[in-house]
Amino acid sequence: MRWSKTFIPTLKEVPADAEIPSHKLMLRAGLIRQLMAGAYTYLPLGLRALKKAEAIVREEMDAAGAVEIFMPALTPIELYERTNRLEAFGNVLIKFEVKRGDRRVPMALGPTHEEVVTDLVSRHISSYRQLPLTLYQIQTKFRNEERPRFGVLRTSEFLMKDAYSFSTNLEQLNQAYDAMYKAYCRIFSRCGLEYVPVEAESGPIGGDASHEFMIPAANGEDTILRCESCGYGANVERADTGRKRSSTTTAEADQKPKTELATPNAGSIDAVCKMLKCKPHKMIKTLIFKADGKTVAVLIRGDHEANENKIRRALGATSIELADEATIRAATNAPTGFAGPVGIQCEIIADHDIPLIANAVTGANKADAHFVNVNLGRDYDLAKDESGAWKTFDLRNAAADDPCPKCAGKLGLVHGIEVGHVFKLGTKYTVALDATFLDEKEQRHPIIMGCYGIGVNRIIAGLAETKHDENGMIWPLSVAPxxxxxxxxxxxxxxxxxxxxxxxxxxxxxxxxxxxxxxxxxxxxxxxxxxxxxxxxxxxxxxxxxxxxxxxxxxxxxxxxxxxxxxxxxxxxxxxxxxxxxxxxxxxx
RNA sequence: CGGGGUGUAGCUCAGCCUGGCUAGAGCGCCAGCUUUGGGAGCUGGAUGUCGCAGGUUCGAAUCCUGUCACCCCGACCA
Incomplete structure (x- = not known):
């Protein structure tokens, strides 16, 4: 192509609206132009790069045994009602009605296509002999972003490769998942991206049922924890901390007398700290949960964040939620904000860090009052294991400098751009949409699904974000326009x-x-x-x-x-x- | 949706606080001449509903009210 015959509007100056490198560069290099917030036109150079990335994705999907189809962007609302996702998506779903004669047909622009493929499969797959099967498409997705940002990284309309595997059993599911996982590694390598597969929260399925593929980048929206020594990576939700149980408690000689202090209206960690002039890491945060209907007090150090999935797993519960005001009153005789382990009327579980807090500050289970100098063993107890050690658990989000769960290293916080996600879905959609098969013994089962997404635009934006110098972009040969x-x-x-x-x-x-x-x-x-x-x-x-x-x-x-x-x-x-x-x-x- | 910011030429921005003559600069664009190894020089030229609507005023880019758009932080993000 002759430059004089094509359309490459480069910009000497940086457009005022752009903040992060990828956005600035993609505008300056004439790859994209914005139409409105969250919607961009791809100009010739940007389109060529996008098409090359798309071709790589397609080649690797085909090589991994997935079969390409093309589903409509227009989808009937009814499908989302059947899977209860109409509400779950909420405002994210772009909904509208069209007039057809005297009828009004409600539809939505597809934000993803679990419902559509599952509906398709339910109509045409009925025997174990037809499975396993993995279908994929590369298509524009629509999600109403409340706040589009970062140029092309977060838009309301984007190109996505979405694949769905259908299996009769876990072994087949795992094979499909592994095939996709490997294909993703090849795709991102071929595209010249540095990427880190991290364990992601997988909900009730548990296990390593979900991985996100992240591009480490200072402007990434997601936070992941990564061990520099062994490469272990996980998102904040999921990351295990390598902390061990500690039966160390404060020596009796160092235990100061427990005292009750008035803390009127101070029901938050911040407010109590301000009033009592203490630090959050000296506090015990006591969260009251309902775990499968049972009331449980969860003890977390004041400066840490509780992780509901970890708590749920520690309790062996199928669902947990923060307790309501009435439940909290029943357990603590106090309004929300003044709970503590001393004399509480319910089961208690504690994070590993709790026994290590000497002379802690915590709620007094009494309105407008907190205790100072609370110590485990003297003032409250936890369950003990056979050896007589306190039972504690990993109940909080991992933080920088936590020990790695896989080796002797330390975890560090890294920002990342999520460019791909693989997920063992299970039977959520196949049950809801009645996608079943008959096995060899003529037994009917729901098909087991996996879903696998790649943000194609994010491959380009990720390259712009991470592969450039002060003069401009540096394309890898594979994706270069x-x-x-x-x-x-x-x-x-x-x-x-x-x-x-x-x-x-x-x-x-x-x-x-x-x-x-x-x-x-x-x-x-x-x-x-x-x-x-x-x-x-x-x-x-x-x-x-x-x-x-x-x-x-x-x-x-x-x-x-x-x-x-x-x-x-x-x-x-x-x-x-x-x-x-x-x-x-x-x-x- | 909460907080903050910005809308003036194709782009980057000045002017606004403290209202006043024909609304400016650099870059870009057009024409001519010169120039040709890291975003050229000279000369001449074109380009604006000052986001939009209303108000105050003799007079509004400037003050007031409303409204729209965009950006940033937060909430949200299958």
Missing amino acids: YSVILISLNANDAAVTKVADEYYDALQKAGVDVLYDDRDQRPGFKFKDADLIGLPLRVVVGGKGLGEGKVEIKWRTDAEATKVDVTAGVQTTLELLEKRRAEDAAKLP
């Missing part, structure tokens, strides 16, 4: 133009996707633009070089160009590209 930028340094110099034109023809004939900057612009201008759009290989034909019979070739990442004989330039370009492709392929998992 064009592999080569060919620059003629003086369009008015007939000799230069002649050679550049010949190169352009030769490279095109050789099947190279080349962008030919044939514009009548000064050299500096063209170099700056070339760096900005960041195509991998730059070939320069200029009067000065031509005088010595040379052209210049340079990778975007090289500091200096290499001079090559005019006669050898095309061949060298082809060889360099071939070599780079082979190197990239060799790195794949």
Whole structure:
């Protein structure tokens, strides 16, 4: 493509609306333009990159045995009613009615397609002989983002690859899941992304039933914990802390006398700390939960965050929720905000860090009062195991510097962009939509599902966010809009133009996707633009070089160009590209 | 939806507080000449419902009220 014939509106100045690198760069390099908040037009360069990423996703999906289909973006509301997701999606779902004669048909733009595929499968799959099956599509999804942001990273309309596996048993599900997991690793590697698969919260299914693929980036919306030593990674919701039970309690000599202090209207950690001039990590936060109907007090250190999934698992409950005011009063004889372990009228479980708090501050189970200098063993008890040690649990979100659960290392907080998610769904949708199969013994079972998503736009945005320097983008060969930028340094110099034109023809004939900057612009201008759009290989034909019979070739990442004989330039370009492709392929998992 | 910010030329922004002559600059754009290895120089030129609506005033980009859009922080995010 000749630059003069296409549409690449580069920007010298940074648009005022853009804040993060990917947004700034994608605008400046002429990849995208905003139509409204959360909706972007892809310009030729951006579209080409998006299509290349899409092609990689498609190739790997096909190779992993998934089968492509294409479902409508228009979906009937009724399907979401049947799975109870109309309410769950709430405002995220873009809903509307269309008129058909005297009827009004309610529909929604698909935010994801579990309902639609499951409905499809329920109508046509009835035997175990037809399974397993994995279907996928690459399609525009619609979600009304209350607050779109970060350019193309969080929009109301985006390209997503969504795959769904259907299995008769867990073994088949695990095979499908593993195949997708491996395909994802290859996809993100091929796209030149640094990525980290992290364990994600998987709800009641438990186990390692869900992984998110994250691109570590300072501006990522998600927080993950990662062990630098062994590579263990998990999102905040899910991350285990490697903390051990500790039976260490405060030595009797160090235990100060327990005292009740008045704390009028101070029912929060902050308010109590302010009033009593203490620090949150000296406090015991006492949360009252209803676990399958039973009241339980959960003890967490004041500066930590309770993790409901961990609490639910520790209690062996199927569902838990924070207790209502009446339940709290029954257990504590006090309004919300003054609960504590001393004399509480219900079961207590505690986080590992609780026994380590010496002379703790906690609610007195009495309105407007807190105790100071509360100590485990003297003032309250926990259950003990066979060896007589206090039973404690991992009940809170992991934090930076917690020990790694898999090795001797420490966890660190990292921000990440979620670019993919694989999930063992189970039978939620197949039960709701009656997608069943008959097994060998003529028994009917719901089909077991998995779902697997990739945000294709986020692959591009993630690359822009993480692969650039102060001059512009740095594309990997695999996703670059064009592999080569060919620059003629003086369009008015007939000799230069002649050679550049010949190169352009030769490279095109050789099947190279080349962008030919044939514009009548000064050299500096063209170099700056070339760096900005960041195509991998730059070939320069200029009067000065031509005088010595040379052209210049340079990778975007090289500091200096290499001079090559005019006669050898095309061949060298082809060889360099071939070599780079082979190197990239060799790195794949 | 709560908090904060911004809307003036294609882009970046000044002018607004303290109302006053024909609304400005740089970049970009058009024409001509010069120039041609890291966002050129000179000369000339085009481009604005000052987000929109209403109000105050002799007079509004500027003050007031309303409204819309966009950005940031938070809440939300199958």
